[in-house]
Amino acid sequence: MANIKSAVKRIRVNNDSRLRNQALKSDLRTAVKHVETAVSNNDAETAKKALLTASSKIDKAAQGGVIHRNKANRQKSSLTKKVNAIGA
Template identity: 40%
Template sequence: MANTSSAKKNVRKMARKTAVNKARRSSVRTFLRRVEEAITAGDKTAATAALQQAEPALMRAVSKGVFHKNTASRKISRLNKRVKAIA
């Protein structure tokens, strides 16, 4: 347990940041899930629309420090490849 007042404050700060980051990560995962569902359904227009919403959400999470830039780029690239593969 934290002993000093500054350590206690840091614990409070971390708790707030953790909650915010958890919400952001959850939101991004929802966007990614929508793309996945559209791909498995074989609906190219829905998948394209979902990807256009997911991409900025993912990059916004990167700018907030939730995901690493390369991770987001990799996810977008792979999803884009799968959306284009829908015939």
């Protein structure tokens, strides 16, 4: 355990950030799974709505540094291709 006041605070702040990032990442994965489930069920309307939600969550995660911006763009592109494939 840290003895210095600033080190104690650093541990506390890091732990709070870790928990926040963990929650954001979990929410992100769930949103992506909703899109993929809708695509596998060939449900175009649900897939489009889920894609909007997932896209927003992906952008927020990238903005907060939870995932890299290139990964965010890759995920959005991949999901959009899947949704467009069932819509056509």
